[in-house]
Amino acid sequence: MTGRTHHGAAAEQGSGRRLSAQPAGVGASSSTDTYLPEHGNGGYRTEHYDVELDYRLGTGRLAGRARITAVATQPLTRFTLDLGPFRINRVLIDGRAAARFTHRGHKLNIWPTRPIAAGAEFMVEVRYVGTPVPIPSHWGELGWEQLTDGALVAAQPIGAPSWLPCNDHPTDKASYRITVTAPSAYRVVANGRLVSSRVGASTTTWLYESSEPMASYLATVQIGRYELGEVIDGSVPIRAAVPPALVSSFGHDFGRQAQMMAVFERCFGPYPFAEYAVVVVDEELEIPVEAQGLSIFGANHIDGVRGAENLVAHELAHQWFGNSLTVADWRHIWLNEGLANYAEWLWSEASGSESAEAHAARAWRKVAALPQDLVLADPGVARMFDDRVYLRGALAMHALRRTLGDTVFFAFLADWTTTHRHGTVTTAQFTALAERHAGRTLGELFTPWLHAPALPQLPTPGAR
Structure with a gap:
């Protein structure tokens, strides 16, 4: 997604890199x-x-x-x-x-x-x-x-x-x-x-x-008058390129990245690249910029109080969902943005802030108040980066977590990132693997969440 402006059915392709003949x-x-x-x-x-x-x-x-x-x-x-x-x-x-x-x-x-x-x-x-x-x-x-x-x-x-x-x-x-x-x-x-x-x-x-x-x-x-630094505090080296005037505030606002990396490795499996980098440009960006192995933020994302830490989590999560596992067709964009948005809630929960349940309840109310005319697994080219792709995608993940339970849900996520590491993915592959972990079909869950426009209710935890 771009930094200056907000990003707010054919047959499924496989996970290989070959385009159709x-x-x-x-x-x-x-x-x-x-x-x-x-x-x-x-x-x-x-x-x-x-x-x-x-x-x-x-x-x-x-x-x-x-x-x-x-x-x-x-x-x-x-x-x-x-x-x-x-x-x-x-x-x-x-x-x-x-x-x-x-x-x-x-x-x-x-x-x-x-x-x-x-x-x-x-x-x-x-x-x-x-x-x-x-x-x-x-x-x-x-x-x-x-x-x-x-x-x-x-x-x-x-x-x-x-x-x-x-x-x-x-x-x-x-x-x-x-x-x-x-x-x-x-x-x-x-x-x-x-x-x-x-x-x-x-x-x-x-x-x-x-x-x-x-x-x-x-x-x-990325080209700028940056001061380069590196944090080695965990399993993955984290590099930084920051304008000199922002280095001190950056150290606070981005200071929990190593802990965030550890949480995501527990939730998603091993980090898929050798290192991670963050660049802060000396201008304002409406939203951060996603790239492989690094993320780009604006000077406005540093405020001294970690006001953009949810975005720090979101961009780090894209290294698994979007960069290592890349969509095989742009209509599957929810597999990038929905999962990265859900990672924000997981970090909030793990860091002692609001639980994923609280985030999900608030997000459900927000999406319910919006037009019910977007199909998550096929939103249309003009709405690939609609806010509802992010929020409803995260809600679909929370619905799956409630249905499977934490043990099976996180085992599924680790299997998802390992099976398709550095490959390409589709919605059909996602649902098929989830059903293998569930040991049953999940059409009653996935059909309304992914393929129908009306927002479903969140299932009762452990519902079968």
Whole structure:
């Protein structure tokens, strides 16, 4: 979800990364997504992105070179990538110039000099330059944004092409290597592990590597005058990049992240990445920004009294629900937002504040007062980030917890995150696994909560 603006039935896909088959010989310039088919591309799956960027903060000019390793899932005489309005200087396939390419809208069409056989691995290199332009959407402008003194990327769900050529669909997950050169007065944070930072005459080049599979909308770059720090107080290192003036307040407001991590590991299973990072930009953001392995907050989320700690919990929970387990189709968005919202209630309960029961009762009253015209498992593209997706999704989780009981419920959640670790998920997979743990069908629970617009009553705890 973006920081500047509020985000407030086809056959189920499986948990693999392959997109549905397209006509032989042509790499289709669309995906099989039921909501956003114009984003993503058929005919291949990506394996690795190696992206090198040179960013000039004064002018906003970005020069990039992206090498994308992919495997053809069918014979290809043409294939496409998603990319915003940059000038394309060169396109290579396995080191040779492409026969030709065109760039219209946000699609880069590429014709190889000879067809690529089904099953063959190939590498496409794109060199491009320009001023990144956020991508307009139902939910505001998404992607690369130049700040007053820096830059951020907030790409969910379709902003990735604003800064890199990609196969912009959540099912197509790959490893990443991101190199960014920026003025030395600034710090750069990107996904994964910081491998090196090389200082030049007036610039510094930062190299990050992320070995876990990642969807393009979760890739990010953050540039600012940050002070870098690290907390090692538990099983997972937690890094931070914070404006110097906010470091002291940050230490208080975000000071319980290690305890939060421990609670979520007990509830959801092991943290799915090697480390976690938080960036606080020196501007106001309406809501935090989700990325893989890190979260981005605004200066307004630091108030000295932990007033945004529910959002700290929400974004951390996305590392399990959204980042490790990524939706196979955007209509399943409740699996990201409903579970992350429920994590807020779990942290509140575990930290000695309000119980999940109290949160659920209040949320039920709020949703009951809203229009009863949203189907949680298929809310519609314009309402993917409606508040009701978050609240009703959390309520559906609480209803499941009441039905199963805590022991079975949390065993199910740990199994859910382990079974689909670094994969993609659907509502049908979620309900099927829940029924296996329940030892019975749960249609009477899931049908009204997930597939009907009217808000059900919460079940009696332990109801069968």
